[in-house]
Amino acid sequence: MPLTQSLVCLILEPAVVPLDPLPVNPLTPDPLAPWRGPLARALHRNRSKPHSRYAQLATLSAHGRPANRTVVFRGFYHHSNTLMFVTDTRSAKVTDITQTPWGELCRYFTQTREQFRLSGAITLITADAADAALGQARRERWEALSEASRQSFHWPQPRHPRSEDPTAFEGSGPASAFPDPPPSFGLGLLQPDAVDHLELRGNPQNRTQYQRLTDGTWAMQAVNP
Amino acid sequence: MPLTQSLVCLILEPAVVPLDPLPVNPLTPDPLAPWRGPLARALHRNRSKPHSRYAQLATLSAHGRPANRTVVFRGFYHHSNTLMFVTDTRSAKVTDITQTPWGELCRYFTQTREQFRLSGAITLITADAADAALGQARRERWEALSEASRQSFHWPQPRHPRSEDPTAFEGSGPASAFPDPPPSFGLGLLQPDAVDHLELRGNPQNRTQYQRLTDGTWAMQAVNP
Numbered sequence: 001m002p003l004t005q006s007l008v009c010l011i012l013e014p015a016v017v018p019l020d021p022l023p024v025n026p027l028t029p030d031p032l033a034p035w036r037g038p039l040a041r042a043l044h045r046n047r048s049k050p051h052s053r054y055a056q057l058a059t060l061s062a063h064g065r066p067a068n069r070t071v072v073f074r075g076f077y078h079h080s081n082t083l084m085f086v087t088d089t090r091s092a093k094v095t096d097i098t099q100t101p102w103g104e105l106c107r108y109f110t111q112t113r114e115q116f117r118l119s120g121a122i123t124l125i126t127a128d129a130a131d132a133a134l135g136q137a138r139r140e141r142w143e144a145l146s147e148a149s150r151q152s153f154h155w156p157q158p159r160h161p162r163s164e165d166p167t168a169f170e171g172s173g174p175a176s177a178f179p180d181p182p183p184s185f186g187l188g189l190l191q192p193d194a195v196d197h198l199e200l201r202g203n204p205q206n207r208t209q210y211q212r213l214t215d216g217t218w219a220m221q222a223v224n225p
Numbered sequence: 226m227p228l229t230q231s232l233v234c235l236i237l238e239p240a241v242v243p244l245d246p247l248p249v250n251p252l253t254p255d256p257l258a259p260w261r262g263p264l265a266r267a268l269h270r271n272r273s274k275p276h277s278r279y280a281q282l283a284t285l286s287a288h289g290r291p292a293n294r295t296v297v298f299r300g301f302y303h304h305s306n307t308l309m310f311v312t313d314t315r316s317a318k319v320t321d322i323t324q325t326p327w328g329e330l331c332r333y334f335t336q337t338r339e340q341f342r343l344s345g346a347i348t349l350i351t352a353d354a355a356d357a358a359l360g361q362a363r364r365e366r367w368e369a370l371s372e373a374s375r376q377s378f379h380w381p382q383p384r385h386p387r388s389e390d391p392t393a394f395e396g397s398g399p400a401s402a403f404p405d406p407p408p409s410f411g412l413g414l415l416q417p418d419a420v421d422h423l424e425l426r427g428n429p430q431n432r433t434q435y436q437r438l439t440d441g442t443w444a445m446q447a448v449n450p
Contacts, residue, residue: 104292104293162448
């Protein structure tokens with residue numbers, strides 16, 4: 001559906017403070033967004049590269065600067081357009097997100113030379129989650145982790161001076177002995193409301209922007225790269 | 226040089242508003258920072274991958290959300306620790322940086338599985354640069370660009386609805402006919418004052434943080450990953 005020029009400008013130049021209240025439940029089923037097809041194709045075509053699951057997550061730190069680090073994409077939550085990543089709740093990004101819930105995930109696929117930018121609100125699911133479905137989602141992600149990944153949540157406080165205790169990084173025995181996720185395990189849920197897809201191949205490159213509208217549908221627009 | 230616990234805390238938890246005035250000239254010669262060695266090694270070991278020159282730059286957008294996109298690393302400015310990237314001055318990141326000069330560049334090297342996060346102030350050099358050395362740096366980067374890259378600065382306004390004019394993306398003839406950079410060409414200079422290096426290989430992983438001190442020297446600290 002082509003957009004009028006005025007709507008496009010609305011999409012490209014958001015209002016000064018669009019800090020809408022966060023959705024009540026980020027796991028609400030949602031029709032498949034139109035950018036899911038191109039993203040699924042990119043994931044498929046780049047599947048031989050383990051790093052195709054990596055992406056860079058930008059947040060706003062408490063001291064007012066943007067922060068940026070690599071996270072591992074853990075798939076979409078059932079029947080939604082919500083992207084999942086796991087995090088140590090002792091990490092700086094958790095402090096960032098608790099104060100300012102907005103983030104932008106940048107995924108560059110090296111094989112197909114295309115970039116997806118996914119911007120939206122992030123919800124953090126910790127051990128305190130009151131909502132049963134959110135707590136269940138966190139447990140499911142914990143169970144899906146490798147033994148090595150689970151152990152890392154038992155390591156000493158991240159970013160503190162390197163522990164000199166050689167046993168500090170051995171974890172706490174086999175993870176199977178710990179069926180429940182520890183308090184340090186958090187699940188991050190990013191609900192994009194704006195997506196920007198750039199394909200570097202071709203001359204000129206193709207660029208498409210998607211914007212979630214208030215009724216939950218998506219507008220899309222081919223734009224100049 | 227090992228740091229005391231209190232200094233480490235200062236490094237890890239910056240003051241609430243450390244928005245120091247920007248340095249007068251980002252091209253001031255600077256002794257080689259201690260993170261330059263590890264970064265040079267990573268660039269060398271990953272040199273077979275063209276995308277080892279790519280990195281994700283996080284900025285703060287005018288509407289208060291973090292923004293994140295891939296940029297190409299264009300090397301260091303002579304005798305400094307200042308990283309260079311080029312940008313179309315009509316892009317959103319230029320608006321971001323003009324309002325809030327802070328950025329964090331995240332570079333993940335796929336071959337050696339290591340990440341560098343470089344945080345600092347960004348200076349944009351445009352056609353209006355009053356400083357002769359900054360103007361010269363911009364011209365040098367323009368001259369170093371490929372013909373195809375130069376042409377892209379003559380394309381129609383980025384993020385506007387895709388131009389239907391097939392000739393709009395043909396550029397303006399051979400770049401050699403345009404020895405001077407167009408107004409759309411900007412040079413970005415990132416001066417890191419905090420660097421975080423994470424090596425995923427090894428168990429546990431190695432992580433080192435570097436902080437530029439007010440006297441221009443750097444503190445470094447091995448931390449828990």
